[in-house]
Amino acid sequence: MSEPPPRGASLRFARVLSIVLHPFLVFAVLALAAAWRLDPGSMLRTAVGIAIAIAIVWAFVLQRRRAGHWQTVDASRPQERPLLYLLALLVAGAYWWWMGGRASATSTGIIAAVAMLCIAGLANRWIKLSLHMASLAFAGCVLLQLAPVPGIAMLAILPLLACARLRMARHTVPEIAAGVLLGVLCGGALTLVG
Template sequence: MPAPLARALSIFGHPMLVLPMAVLAIALARGDRRTAVWSALGFGAFAALVMGFSWWQVRRGRWGHVDASARHERSTLNRFLLAALTAGALLVAWRGTLPLLALGLALSAFMILGAMLMARWCKLSLHLAFVVFAALLLHRVGTLWMVVALVFAIAIAWSRLALERHTHRDLLAGALVGAVAGFAFWPIAARWGG
């Protein structure tokens, strides 16, 4: 039973699911349906872009699987994600209509950069980084939401260990990078008037 549960948790804790869900929860809690709709469309397009890139790498024989587990696969994916998230943040900021989304994308790029910079020492868990980031974003929706999300982060950490995808050091690095991004988000947003 632990392996199927760990796989299910790992899937539900994927960065392409947890961050969009947090953004949607925040937008809907603020009564901002427009942001919720545009964010959902944007995240859907981004997910399609990333999956298309991953599928293309497999199709060309450069990757063994779309999950990019091998070191060279992960390095390629992280470079792609850094460029895509940075471009997305700049595009959204340039349009000027969704400053909080631009900030979230920029901090997501920061987390990817953190993973790249730490690659020599650990395989930073982006699953855990994004779950912790999302949990801290949810503080504005309510403390209970944040606590539930942090408990979910603990479950994600367990799943990554159970699946032997990460070590304790990888998880600690991911949690720290996610916490830095999460604790930075609302103070920066307040300075921008978000």
């Protein structure tokens, strides 16, 4: 019988998984998949808009961390999150406008993602739900309709990401469960409306 990996190796794997399945990357993949399926002519506009949105939020995150205002780049303490939510909502609104507002084929999806962020932001007073889990669950549910195989894959790796977030001590089990529930509810609502 093989021995479990050393604690250091499991922590490194958890970090890599958390980076690969970071909400920025998950939403980028979802946005590009949605553009490809719903409006292939908007692929370049989508890629540019997503890249700019991620660059803005990431620059803010790095500034907060380097200045010592945040403990980690994940905004791990609940009091670190309100500014992150505010910026993410402003950037998402600008992205929605960039994509053409209500005329965009992905408008409803962007609004659903914004609603998910709003709910997470409001819930932050009571629970620091996992945005990693929420974004992956949301993307998985939405992709089930647009591209079923990637959608199933995203939903299937939710338990692995949950273990990674727990291993890194970024979240508790209730925070992970709340993130999955929020992502599934918002993603499911989008598929019903869309």
